[in-house]
Amino acid sequence: MKIAVVGTGYVGLVTGLVLADLGNQVICVDKDQNKLDMILSGTPPIFEPGLEEVLKRTLKSGHFTAINSIKDAVQASEVVFIAVGTPPGEDGHPDLTAVRIVAAEIGKSITKHTVVVNKSTVPVGSGDMVELIIREQGVPAELYDVVSNPEFLREGSAIQDTLRPDRIVIGAKRREAALKLMDLYAPLQSQIIVTDLNSAELIKYGANSFLAMKISFINALSRVCEMCDANIVDVAQGIGSDSRIGSQFLNAGLGWGGSCFPKDVQGMVKTAEGLGYDFDLLKEVIQINDEQTINFINRIESHLSGLNGKTVGLLGLAFKPNTDDIRDAKSLIIIEEILKRGGTVRAYDPVAADNLKEVFGEVTYCSTAYDVAEGAHAVIMVTEWNEFKNLDFERLGALAKGKVLFDGRRVYNRRQVEGSGWEYHTIGSR
Numbered sequence: 001m002k003i004a005v006v007g008t009g010y011v012g013l014v015t016g017l018v019l020a021d022l023g024n025q026v027i028c029v030d031k032d033q034n035k036l037d038m039i040l041s042g043t044p045p046i047f048e049p050g051l052e053e054v055l056k057r058t059l060k061s062g063h064f065t066a067i068n069s070i071k072d073a074v075q076a077s078e079v080v081f082i083a084v085g086t087p088p089g090e091d092g093h094p095d096l097t098a099v100r101i102v103a104a105e106i107g108k109s110i111t112k113h114t115v116v117v118n119k120s121t122v123p124v125g126s127g128d129m130v131e132l133i134i135r136e137q138g139v140p141a142e143l144y145d146v147v148s149n150p151e152f153l154r155e156g157s158a159i160q161d162t163l164r165p166d167r168i169v170i171g172a173k174r175r176e177a178a179l180k181l182m183d184l185y186a187p188l189q190s191q192i193i194v195t196d197l198n199s200a201e202l203i204k205y206g207a208n209s210f211l212a213m214k215i216s217f218i219n220a221l222s223r224v225c226e227m228c229d230a231n232i233v234d235v236a237q238g239i240g241s242d243s244r245i246g247s248q249f250l251n252a253g254l255g256w257g258g259s260c261f262p263k264d265v266q267g268m269v270k271t272a273e274g275l276g277y278d279f280d281l282l283k284e285v286i287q288i289n290d291e292q293t294i295n296f297i298n299r300i301e302s303h304l305s306g307l308n309g310k311t312v313g314l315l316g317l318a319f320k321p322n323t324d325d326i327r328d329a330k331s332l333i334i335i336e337e338i339l340k341r342g343g344t345v346r347a348y349d350p351v352a353a354d355n356l357k358e359v360f361g362e363v364t365y366c367s368t369a370y371d372v373a374e375g376a377h378a379v380i381m382v383t384e385w386n387e388f389k390n391l392d393f394e395r396l397g398a399l400a401k402g403k404v405l406f407d408g409r410r411v412y413n414r415r416q417v418e419g420s421g422w423e424y425h426t427i428g429s430r
């Protein structure tokens with residue numbers, strides 16, 4: 001099939017490349033020439049395991065290219081994906097400016113029947129908005145369909161998630177448009193849910209809000225564990241073993257961050273509010289998430305008898321492992337709070353440090369995990385990269401001023417850490 005994908009962010013680039021790898025003819029579009037140059041030279045502008053190989057392969061096979069003209073891409077394609085960013089706006093509603101601009105450009109370019117697919121995460125009613133914008137460009141109704149096809153890929157496992165999704169959701173007004181996408185996705189052999197536009201849009205917000213709620217629930221329970229000397233890992237295992245609940249997304253930690261959950265939970269609250277429903281439950285989910293990190297910092301501060309004049313080492317900066325993304329990363333709040341309370345920060349991350357440097361110039365960025373311990377009064381595990389999981393605590397301890405570890409992701413074994421002469425503190429147990 002001939003496909004255009006507008007936007008080369010996480011969703012757009014990964015979707016475009018996977019579809020090209022499946023044998024479709026794909027043109028990705030972006031207005032940023034630097035990004036296009038990188039992509040065309042075989043270097044993905046984002047860090048994502050496996051992406052570079054797929055990019056190189058599809059460029060070589062001729063199934064993939066990237067250009068800056070929406071018009072040329074639309075006119076060469078039968079299906080056009082909108083995969084541009086919908087960042088959080090000032091009022092909590094997502095900012096749909098890019099979607100509107102792209103929809104208008106697509107409308108101006110349509111010359112034959114085109115299925116316009118919205119993959120960007122958008123509030124309910126956005127499919128209708130895109131349809132109207134295209135109509136306003138003078139495109140007759142029979143020449144296009146607007147379809148909602150939300151994306152559920154996770155950063156760090158984006159290719160696998162795209163190739164093996166739990167489900168594919170297609171929201172469409174006309175059967176023919178849904179069938180077109182079903183044909184496109186047939187090789188993935190996944191469950192396909194066909195529904196209307198509004199329901200498809202709500203599935204995405206609903207899924208991310210539910211997952212964030214699951215994490216906030218286990219984090220709230222982790223606080224109770226700390227108070228009654230129970231262990232959240234065992235509690236989560238016991239709860240998650242009930243197949244009605246499921247064991248995934250029950251890892252207690254510093255809380256959820258990233259480019260999706262914060263924006264989508266807020267977007268869900270705002271969407272509901274606009275429709276006249278006060279989604280108090282989700283407001284609480286957000287509050288628990290905010291408190292989880294602050295509570296951990298308060299524990300560190302109280303344990304060190306104040307942070308003023310203290311040096312704290314941070315292991316990991318990205319919002320989760322296997323990505324360089326720092327959007328709403330817990331490291332941002334942790335660093336801000338330590339600096340505000342008079343401390344200094346040493347930090348290391350295998351790939352995300354450069355992004356952090358633009359935000360905090362005053363942090364000492366280290367080149368290895370061991371460097372962060374140099375002169376530190378405490379070390380915090382912030383992002384559970386694999387390379388941190390087998391640290392030599394004797395070596396780390398020889399560099400540290402205080403052998404105190406705060407494990408914000410529950411990756412270490414207390415016995416082992418304490419056996420190396422370190423104090424061990426974590427989330428969800430004493």
Ligand code: UDX
Pocket residue numbers: 151152153154155156208211215248249250251252253254255256257258259260261319320
């Ligand atoms: C999420 C959704 O999972 C994905 O379906 C959607 O398309 C985009 O948003 P992503 O943001 O890439 O994906 O990361 P995810 O793996 O879901 O983790 C989100 C956050 O939750 C991270 O900060 C992670 O550390 C945290 N998390 C996750 C926990 O704290 N505990 C868990 O058990 C799981």
